[in-house]
Amino acid sequence: MTSTVLFKSEGRNYYLHSGFNNRFLLCHPLIHHFADLTRIGGDPAQWIDQIDGAGIYLGDLGPFSRAQVEYYFGKFLFLKENHYFEDVDIKKKLSDRLSAQSVKTTLANCRQLTFEVTDLCNLDCSYCAYGKFYNDYDRREGKNLPIPVAECILDYLLELWNSPLNHSHQKTIYISFYGGEPLLNFSFIERITYYVKTLKLMHNSVRFSMTTNGLLLNKHMDFLVEHDFQLLVSLDGDEVHNSYRIMKNGRPSFPFIMSNLLELREKYPIYFNKNVRFNAVLHNRNSLSAIFRYFKGKFNKSPNVSEVNPYGIDPAQKAAFRETYRNMNESLNQEEEYYKDENRNSFLMPRPRDVIEVIRRYSGVVFRKYDELLACAHERSFVPTGTCIPFSRMLFVTVNGKILPCERIGHQFSLGRVSLDGVELDFHQIAKTYNRYFESLSSQCHLCHNTEACIQCLFNLPINDPHPKCFGFKNHKDIAQYFSSVMTYMEEHPEVFFNVLEEMSFG
Amino acid sequence: MCWRRCLLAKAYWFYLEPFVFSIVKGKNQVALYNTHSGDFLEYSDAPDIIRLVKRLAARENLYVVPLSESMLAKPEINAFIKKVRERFMGDLLDQRHFPHRPVQMMPFLNIEKDAEKFKKDAPERVGEDLMTYVSEISLYLTNRCLINCTECHGAYRQFLHCTRIPDKRVVHLPLDAVENIFKESTGTSLCRFNLLGGDILEYPHLEELIPRLQDIKPLKSVYFHYKSISNNHEQLRAVRLPKDSSEINVLVHFPIDQRRLRLCQEYLNPLGLETTFFFPVKNELEFETAMEADIGARGSNKRLLPFYDGTNLEFFEKNVFLTREIILEAKPSLQDIFSRQAINGNNFGKLIVFPDGGIYSNVNFPALGNINRISLYDAVYKEMLQGKGWRLSRRRVKPCSRCVFEALCPPLSNYELAIGRNNLCDIWRG
Numbered sequence: 001m002t003s004t005v006l007f008k009s010e011g012r013n014y015y016l017h018s019g020f021n022n023r024f025l026l027c028h029p030l031i032h033h034f035a036d037l038t039r040i041g042g043d044p045a046q047w048i049d050q051i052d053g054a055g056i057y058l059g060d061l062g063p064f065s066r067a068q069v070e071y072y073f074g075k076f077l078f079l080k081e082n083h084y085f086e087d088v089d090i091k092k093k094l095s096d097r098l099s100a101q102s103v104k105t106t107l108a109n110c111r112q113l114t115f116e117v118t119d120l121c122n123l124d125c126s127y128c129a130y131g132k133f134y135n136d137y138d139r140r141e142g143k144n145l146p147i148p149v150a151e152c153i154l155d156y157l158l159e160l161w162n163s164p165l166n167h168s169h170q171k172t173i174y175i176s177f178y179g180g181e182p183l184l185n186f187s188f189i190e191r192i193t194y195y196v197k198t199l200k201l202m203h204n205s206v207r208f209s210m211t212t213n214g215l216l217l218n219k220h221m222d223f224l225v226e227h228d229f230q231l232l233v234s235l236d237g238d239e240v241h242n243s244y245r246i247m248k249n250g251r252p253s254f255p256f257i258m259s260n261l262l263e264l265r266e267k268y269p270i271y272f273n274k275n276v277r278f279n280a281v282l283h284n285r286n287s288l289s290a291i292f293r294y295f296k297g298k299f300n301k302s303p304n305v306s307e308v309n310p311y312g313i314d315p316a317q318k319a320a321f322r323e324t325y326r327n328m329n330e331s332l333n334q335e336e337e338y339y340k341d342e343n344r345n346s347f348l349m350p351r352p353r354d355v356i357e358v359i360r361r362y363s364g365v366v367f368r369k370y371d372e373l374l375a376c377a378h379e380r381s382f383v384p385t386g387t388c389i390p391f392s393r394m395l396f397v398t399v400n401g402k403i404l405p406c407e408r409i410g411h412q413f414s415l416g417r418v419s420l421d422g423v424e425l426d427f428h429q430i431a432k433t434y435n436r437y438f439e440s441l442s443s444q445c446h447l448c449h450n451t452e453a454c455i456q457c458l459f460n461l462p463i464n465d466p467h468p469k470c471f472g473f474k475n476h477k478d479i480a481q482y483f484s485s486v487m488t489y490m491e492e493h494p495e496v497f498f499n500v501l502e503e504m505s506f507g
Numbered sequence: 508m509c510w511r512r513c514l515l516a517k518a519y520w521f522y523l524e525p526f527v528f529s530i531v532k533g534k535n536q537v538a539l540y541n542t543h544s545g546d547f548l549e550y551s552d553a554p555d556i557i558r559l560v561k562r563l564a565a566r567e568n569l570y571v572v573p574l575s576e577s578m579l580a581k582p583e584i585n586a587f588i589k590k591v592r593e594r595f596m597g598d599l600l601d602q603r604h605f606p607h608r609p610v611q612m613m614p615f616l617n618i619e620k621d622a623e624k625f626k627k628d629a630p631e632r633v634g635e636d637l638m639t640y641v642s643e644i645s646l647y648l649t650n651r652c653l654i655n656c657t658e659c660h661g662a663y664r665q666f667l668h669c670t671r672i673p674d675k676r677v678v679h680l681p682l683d684a685v686e687n688i689f690k691e692s693t694g695t696s697l698c699r700f701n702l703l704g705g706d707i708l709e710y711p712h713l714e715e716l717i718p719r720l721q722d723i724k725p726l727k728s729v730y731f732h733y734k735s736i737s738n739n740h741e742q743l744r745a746v747r748l749p750k751d752s753s754e755i756n757v758l759v760h761f762p763i764d765q766r767r768l769r770l771c772q773e774y775l776n777p778l779g780l781e782t783t784f785f786f787p788v789k790n791e792l793e794f795e796t797a798m799e800a801d802i803g804a805r806g807s808n809k810r811l812l813p814f815y816d817g818t819n820l821e822f823f824e825k826n827v828f829l830t831r832e833i834i835l836e837a838k839p840s841l842q843d844i845f846s847r848q849a850i851n852g853n854n855f856g857k858l859i860v861f862p863d864g865g866i867y868s869n870v871n872f873p874a875l876g877n878i879n880r881i882s883l884y885d886a887v888y889k890e891m892l893q894g895k896g897w898r899l900s901r902r903r904v905k906p907c908s909r910c911v912f913e914a915l916c917p918p919l920s921n922y923e924l925a926i927g928r929n930n931l932c933d934i935w936r937g
Contacts, residue, residue, distance in 0.1 A: 011607025013600075013605055023612070025525060026611050075595050109636075164692070165694045168635050169638070171634050202882075203884055365612065365617055368619045368620060371696065490610050491610055494569050501617040
């Protein structure tokens, strides 16, 4: 697989990306020509010999004189000597695998513990991840997570957080409450908040966060403010945008949620400004620009925007799902006003998101940590796919005590369990399972051109099929198009390069 | 290359390659460095070129600027561009063929977990993953020593070397403090423990410590003065270091007692460990003598360390100081440059613990704390916040911050601190 990608922007500028050097170069079309010629086994020197006094054309470019051709051939050789056309040993690069120790260490450094506090909800949203569209979650039985079970996992994690395996200091760990609607089990939240505050953490501090539909904020806001909760409120925009989010009796939830939000803002304006964020789901009744305009106008905030989850769909619901689903890129492309929209460079918008990923992973100037500056880039290895190392993002406990690496994947992928009898986490088995999944995908990964920036989670693939297909796979043509669209954007918005580097903090 | 054809065109894009590092210092100095070939172009008295390079390096231009025909016709600019093209450091694109302004992802370092950024925007993140940076811990187990070296108070400040500091009283690093350090370093990327004294053979807990060394994975690099080995060879015999993960370092000072050096070699051979003899040298004579010194057995290495004794600046100027030729001969890569901008490669990841418990990122700076009262975590966190040792780069010190070679020079070392100047070179005389 050739690691060098040749492409043109829509402005017809020629570029290459060297996988070996992990760098983009603007280049002359003759460089492209020599690279192509060499790739198909041709001899550039012979080709040069055939040039007559009139020079040569490359497509509609030229004529280029022999002297020019010789100059660029010299440059091509210089670039070749400096590995711009050398292939990466992709198998070696993707040879990392998990071990029991690495899984345990990751857990000791987990940044978030999320409890599915209850599977009860006071709304009946059509696109709910636990609703009619999906079939990859445990049945909703109106259960609450028992408090002793939560205390058990907290005690278990406390030991790890205080162990030498925790390699951070003064880092914030988030204790998060999720549902259903978590405020329906407020007593759990209250008890666990107080319990957490009794724990003696040697190297970390704790903050609390919650994802809520906002319907019960009026009852519990004093407590949430007192304990400095970070709130993520699910709201899709104005009353029409929000019309999928209905109460159990079929009535729209919007007036009640809005009333609670305004009350919270009135009573605790500083808290509202600092601690409250919104998550809007994109669907067929709203649009990206409408969502951003609404939140900017109403609350002077930029929301997270997510798509309706396209994974784990019940086959019987596919048609209904397709009706509801909207893809962010589609929404962007349909909006002619996009480039005039003041949010066009918001890093939450899809096109800048692609640019961010390309700058982060393919520019060669972004390093995750200081010690990467001292390491040889070619010797680094990774696991295949963009799957998070288990527990690197969070540990999620379902209402049934299942332990999952995040709240977005199907419950059938649980990695362990917590009950009144204790915590069952077999690190060796977890590593073995992940490594088996990696092996089943590695043959595709070895041919994929997007390994540096892969964000494909293996749990969103049919991973238990004998030959699972990766939806994120990018062949040479795909990656060339991807780079082309990013470079085209950058040519039109050159300021985005430094905006990304200076204003974003990642990791 | 057909200049005449180029000049007939109306306008061009002139661009630099992303592997070219551009340097702008003050109003009147610019330079371009090719990180592949080592080519270096420097200008300080050429206003048009300086203006052009500054435009290229400006963020809004991303290494690409339009150039008119009239600009190209200027002899100075023409000659400059010719040099840039000859060295493959940049190129001209005819705007007739390429009407849309292209871009380059110019070399500008970004560290995602940058402590400086976090300090400003997200202080709660400064401590993230900090223990993964710890790669080497030097433990001065005791300051007790019966040998009276003249270098005792100076050498340890320049390189790893035994010392009797703090020398008002005899102190030993408590064994439980050592145990705690071993324990707390489990989560780090530690690859080496250096063990030193005083005279390490005078450490009262040595017998209990040695078996513990078997259980820890990092390399154990143990330092002895050559005279202490010949004085205490019986105790040395009892020191059973793990063979597969230990090495011995022997410090040999001038004037060399040849008999004791020979004895030292005899006593070390049976240990069967990789051994390096370090010769701190202060002048040419010592240099020659050390080069010729016989260190005997196979498996032994020799290293000469320049040592500044306060009077031998001339020796340093002749043998240690850098010239522009030496700097450019080293051909630092773009990653080297980035590394030097952000961290100090001599200090980064290293901690030193003295027998009184003082813990340092560099012994020439104040202690981060006392290991008997704070944890390794606290010490490293403090270092991440302060950035004095680990992130000491030339961009923070004078005169280097004003010099075009700032990012090309090797990182600041303890020699600069010992001699009391940052420019150990013949480049900056101002």
